[in-house]
Amino acid sequence: MKGTTHLAIGVAIGVTAAISHPFSAQHAAIYIAVAACSALSADLDGTNMLSGKLSGIARMIRELLLWGGLILTGILGYIYVMKGMLYTEWSIGAVAMSLLGFVSRSGVIRNALVSAIGSALLYGGIAGGMGWLMGLGVYVAWVPWLNHRGLTHTVWATAAWGSIGWGLEQQVHVDGVASVAVWGYVSHLVADTLTPSGVKWLYPLSKKTFKLPIGKL
Structure with a gap:
């Protein structure tokens, strides 16, 4: 429905x-x-009315990871070829970003964003001593990963x-x-x-x- x-x-x-x-x-x-x-x-x-708006953000994050990683990899490769300088940590990070962008799906990122919101609610419930808010936080953080x-x-x-x-x-x-x-x-x-x-x-x-x-x- x-x-x-x-x-x-x-x-x-x-x-x-x-x-x-x-x-x-x-x-x-x-x-x-x-x-x-x-x-x-x-x-x-x-994906519903509560989480649907996060789908656009999730797609944007995926694109940033993918293209940001590829661009950074290209820049580091150029520096290595032209100057013989290899920035190992940056290179590992760039490759990791690219791979994460390739393999991750927007739905997974969206679920992670929803879970992050749930975790924030859980923290707020713990900090404020509000059991209902802790329960809500657990619910929001958990259910995006269910069938x-x-x-x-x-x-x-x-x-x-x-x-x-x-x-x-x-x-x-x-x-x-x-x-x-x-x-x-x-x-x-x-x-x-x-x-x-x-x-x-x-x-x-x-x-x-x-x-x-x-x-x-």
Whole structure:
């Protein structure tokens, strides 16, 4: 299912929560933000609206590694031929850059960038003594390396996300944040269940795919 559809469902859940609880603009913003992020987070195991912007940066980094390494190798080679001077450390670095640019894929670099963000969140959680932020950091750092629609699309991941939401609720003292987080996450799994590919809700205990396709969404 398209990320925009997941986002729309998440926003609808957030708006519903804002209406059904004592209203304040601050609480409404929290509900909508939590629900929207929850509805999108399961797809961090691939390219989605949360990580998609990093794909362009990843491609740029790959190009810089490749061409930067080749150009530097050429310059060092010219210096060696013309002046007989060999800069060993620089030469090793230039060759390593070129090889890394050749063998690395943009998707791997993108995943590394997402993991770096997760690591920063983890550090922030440790520094601030916020368990929910540590959990979020671990989630963000880990899931980009998982197979798409694998472990993130399960009841276990939903429970883990719910615990993060519960920790956030204790932090901000806004009733219903944990429920909104769970419903947002569940909405993603339910929506993907309605597609032809379906969802393995009980993976890895069971590899059975649950699906009720209603067309291309």
